Amino acid sequence: MDFSVKKLASGAGLFLTRAVQFTEEKLGQAEKTELDAQFENLISRADCTKHWTEKIYRQTEVLLQPNPSARIEEFLFEKLDWKVPSRVTNAELLGQYMQDAAKEFDLGMPYGNTLEKVGECEKRLGEAEKEFLQTSAISFLTPLRNFLEGDWRTISVSLEYHIYSNTAPDFQETRPRNYVLSASASALWTEEVEKAEHELRIAQTEFDRQAEVTRLLLEGISSTHVNHLRCLHEFVEAQAAYYKQCHLHMQELQKELGRLPNAFALNSTNAIATPSMVTEGSSSPVETDTLKIEEVQAPATGTRKARVLYDYDAADSSELSLLADELITVYTVPGMDSDWLIGEKGNHKGKVPVTYLELLS
Known part of the structure; x- marks a missing residue:
């Protein structure tokens, strides 16, 4: 009997070709x-x-x-x-x-x-x-x-x-x-x-x-x-x-909710965005009411230029409003939250969020 696998598989498409070849080799009808x-x-x-x-x-x-x-x-x-x-x-x-x-x-x-x-x-x-x-x-x-x-x-x-x-x-x-x-x-x-x-x-x-x-x-x-x-x-x-x-949008939302009347404590930005909570009784040179932003002096070394990535509206007088793509001078002070820097542009200075900045070398 002339048994041909190719005839049985004709028209089945290319996806059967390997199976046909393998079967014919096993049956001795084709050389490998x-x-x-x-x-x-x-x-x-x-x-x-x-x-x-x-x-x-x-x-x-x-x-x-x-x-x-x-x-x-x-x-x-x-x-x-x-x-x-x-x-x-x-x-x-x-x-x-x-x-x-x-x-x-x-x-x-x-x-x-x-x-x-x-x-x-x-x-x-x-x-x-x-x-x-x-x-x-x-x-x-x-x-x-x-x-x-x-x-x-x-x-x-x-x-x-x-x-x-x-x-x-x-x-x-x-x-x-x-x-x-x-x-x-x-x-x-x-x-x-x-x-x-x-x-x-x-x-x-x-x-x-x-x-x-x-x-x-x-x-x-x-x-x-x-x-x-x-x-x-x-x-x-x-x-x-x-x-x-998404992270920036959520940070802005937390700030806005914190400004609303009857806002819950957990809605404040620092409660979620800040990686480490300030312990009770501790103080920061920037966060305390006794130290004003205008009293903070730029260090002799350690200042850097930064490009602003997004617009930012200051939440209070201690912060600095920003516009996208502008260049500002930034630096930090001892004890300051790592999520914030002191920013200066012209005669204005204030806290600025690090996530809104691209630090330049």
Whole structure:
């Protein structure tokens, strides 16, 4: 019985080719395509890259969009080449609900005022999250997908067609031994053999060329790793910027809540933002009422220039208001909270938060 695995698997697609080749080799219907150790190592490295890139890509998708239905909808929109609708983040929706509730509860009351402030902050957090999602999708998720759908598909097709499909040609003369042909039949047979050998050489040359192309594609995996490394750095930077922005928004919210009437003690900035609580009875040269900011003198050495990252409104007369991108002089004094510095610009001085500054050398 002429049992052909290829006939059974015809039309099943490239993903079955390796299984077909392996089965035929086991059944003795095909000779194994021998590959050198370096080539095998390149294939193994490429398979490993594809495997882990798929896992990282899928989990990054879940991180950026936890809702499976939303992911499917966005996928369909992209495949249909439609514009993906802009989504309201959960933080934005929560902030809107809080602000709507504040209007119902009366903005003149403490609860209503607090709801309004917190709702506004939640909406800012939602906007920051939306910016982070967009940046991460462009700088990290898209390059991974481009590799899987582009470079890896090219490598895979080259492997399937030119290595695993066993296209390495072979030819054996099938004339029985001790069989004497007539002169005309012998000449015809010789002509057919020469023609077959010529086709064999052409096929072998094509196979060698395609094998070399596949080798070059596999060696390009190193460049893929370099590109993904750059994308990974950009992803980390996007996360760091996002969490830093969220931290600043929460600090501002804590300050605003601390200024509201009937504010709870835990809402003060120092209760949460300060890494170490000041022990009862201890005093700081800057925090005490007896020492005024104008009495603080800049040290002879230790002053530095700093660039302001964000606008900052002073909470009281001891602090210094800041504008983004302006340059100020900063320094510290003994016993001062590590989250704050003394800032000077022109004839004005006051406490400034470290997180709002980029210290320059």
